[in-house]
Amino acid sequence: MVSSLSKQQQSLIASLADQPEIAGTLELVWRQARASLPSSLLDDWVGACRSIAASVGSNAAIAFIRNSPSVAAAAGPQAVMALAELTPQFAALAGDHTALALLLAAPIAARRLASPQNFTEWLRVIKRVAEEAPESVSLLLDRSGRVLEGLDVRSFETWALGGIRAAENDPEQRLKFFALLDTRSLHALEHGAGSVAFTDVERELKAFVAALWRTIPPIRVLPPAGFDTPRRTCFVNGVVRVPQSSRGVDGVGGKDLFRASLAHVLAHFQFTPAKLAVGSLKPVQIALVSLIEDARVEQLAIGHFPGLRRFWVPFHLAAAGGVVTAPALMARLARALIDPDYFDPHGWVNKGREMFLAERVRWSDPAISRSIGGLLGNDLGQMRAQFNPRTYVVEPAYRDDNQGLWDLPSAGAAAGEAVYDSVRFEQSETDPADREREAQGESSANVAQLVPEEAEVGVAVARYPEWDYMIGRDRNEWTTVSEYSPADGSAEKIDGIFERYPETAYRIDALVQAAKVSRPTRMRRQPEGDRLDLEATIGAAIDLRAGLTPSSNIYARLERRWRDLAVLVLIDASQSTNDIVKGAGRPVLELERDATSLLAHAMDGMGDPFALHAFCSDTREDVHYYRLKDFDTRWDTLAKRRLAGVIGKYSTRMGAALRHAGRDLAACHSYRKLLLLVSDGEPSDVDIADRRYLVEDARRAVLSLRHQGIDLFCVGLDAGGDSYLTRIFGRSNVIQLDHIERLPEKLPLLYFRLAG
């Protein structure tokens, strides 16, 4: 056996005789390789060495040979073969150096990922990164150890592809991201590593705060700070600021830390009536007064909500013993003041606790914090315990940094600006309905004045996620929809449309008439009803007398089929709608407008509530949205003027517009809700190069709206657009018009078909 193996070895090494270096390395690692690779694979393996040597170079081959045993040991022999297979391709894609980096990173990745499947997946992602960000892939490989420390292969993919996407085609940004110099990239890494993002728990925690205190203060997420600054919840001037994410501490989860922090801040809001004046207090006294104040408001809050104690106590971990330093004693005092089961032998801690408890009846008076804190500060000074205000960190982690507690003149100005920012930020989050009404009010106030077109000012009303199919995730708050006041055109233009299409207008009127006069139908032979169905009754009576069992379906009732349908027509007003349609000699937008007017006429006739909105987009930051007519306004001259005033510009970010329109429609109380999109082309925007991206996002938007019970239908004006519109809306929900010039006739008829 041994001799046969060594024969194999001999022959293999002999086959590499032309490359003595490789043969030498092979000889060196042969023993390990034989231990980790099955003998059946050894031939292939040496073959792979040869081909890597041939296509990438001998250095790569040596690296491959050296690293193969450890890769095989950690992730199985298949991993080695997958690596061998990828290496030449990879070198062609990203260069020989990068291929070498791959071979060096492979054992690290194999150790972290530990299974052949994960390893192959990892290779796939690396290849993907090499394709999309060739300049960054070697950086990424260099940092494999760090990156894979907290991520599994799935979240690694999300992280890496997300980084590429976030860099928005800027190679420099990508380099920064993969070099882990970008705070976003670090945060993203942490998010992968089991921490909780505030936005994920925001809704629940806000509801929790509302349940306890009835109000929700403005909460602002702190921008990502440097990596070494402690990130904790704090408050300034009534605005709560929370870190982006939290990992929790010492076995308590991130969500619980957020909750404890918010409860603490809210206790301050409730029971700390005014900011404390610094006066002549020394830093150590300030820290102690804050500590007592923290304990005081917590005790008062516990008086109202006894269970809060259980939220806070787990974070108090200070225990007796250890070195007696000022921060340690203060942490112990903090615990002694809230945790009745904690006993501390230290005289100072005990004194603090007794003084605090002695004032139990006066807890509602904030002055006690100052007196107790001041005294304890003096004692601490006499004990010569070192206190360094620079390095002092408030313990435990859920408590704020006390900055908001004190009236600090210098910090006030800087904070004021931030507060202003957050108030503005909160506004955009307030009840969208109000905001819409406001925007509407503004626009109707503008009717009398002529608004010059250049002065177009949009109000950002909402942010929506966007679906990134590459990472299979929503990018939260990725697009901003701004509502603009629609420009005014002339209403006569719209009224003239009916003269242009006399036949269609006539047909619409006839259809409306027919639909309107449809009488309630009589349902016969029903098991229940408000009157007897005479025929059925006679039949039943005959049965009875004949001794048969009569049918119980002897009633008749009138049933009126109530129409309960709300329609939102969304018009694509992108630049491409200015193209002239061949057959008609007029731009697409004009045909859209004609069609929409006829449709509006029909819907108005039917009495269905309907809205006409238009959109275009100028990057994800600015999706323009125009409300030409809303559900609760009339189809009158103003609406017609607005429809006439729509002009085509910018691009088509369909998903964001659909989400915004869907939100309106979802708020309608109709039984059926129909969103009708009239579009001339595929979704596109200037900041997106990937054609599939916006299509997938729009599809995602359509699916989620459908879940909310909204029917979506698209009228496509692009003869070649079949594939992507079908992808977005589903085959049966798209109608393609080959002859765009016929749109005005088709659209209203389509409505009758859909709504009939």
Next chain:
Amino acid sequence: MELDDFRIGEEPYYRAIGEEVRFYKAAYAERMPIMLKGPTGCGKTRFIEYMAYSLDRPLITVACHEDMTASDLVGRYLLDAQGTVWHDGPLTIAVRHGAICYLDEIVEARQDTTVVIHPLTDDRRVLPLEKRGELVRAHPDFQLVISYNPGYQSVLKDLKESTKQRFGAMDFGYPPAPIEAEIVAHEAKIERGMADKLVAIGERSRNLKGHGLDEGASTRMLIQAGRLIAHGVAIEAACQIALVLPITDDADIRGALTAAIAASI
């Protein structure tokens, strides 16, 4: 008298909050149609039962629903061996024999259905049975009461103006905390201290109205939780069963409510 089944045998427990009992008696003396407004589970039905008992009148309750037709209220022809036979509906029974007719959640019924009550609710006090060709004059004891939850139904489901204006209205809300605790303690047969806790929890959930809940926990829910506690269920579990799980399917709001309950006890 065939209405004995509709009489309320034992005095129902009702804890008055204001002067609603006196006001209602005055309205009944005039046979004024009354509308009871308020959120679900705040005691509207219990109040009318109590009033029917103290006035010694039979009470006929009809729970209204979307598919209810006028025949469901007024009556219909049924078929028997001999031919057709008229069968009075609950409203007609009340009108003929002098009962208080209570139409619960009237807005659930379609508007054209509710129009049948119009001739009963003005000074005519008659009920025309169109299909039977009969005009029933209301018994002197007859009174119509409807309940109406303005917050809960959709905007489209509202009473017609012509219907609304026929009624006097009494507004019910959740009782003030001490009274609510008294009610919960009595109904669930638990100690007052526990009832206080439940009421505090109820308040927490009512704060969430508009922040993810359409309606906070009703007094009825708190009583249900109390009853579970009376059987030895721990308060957290009882609140989960009787309160958190029924009230919402939204995981975030459930989490928030559970935490708020934990904070309150």
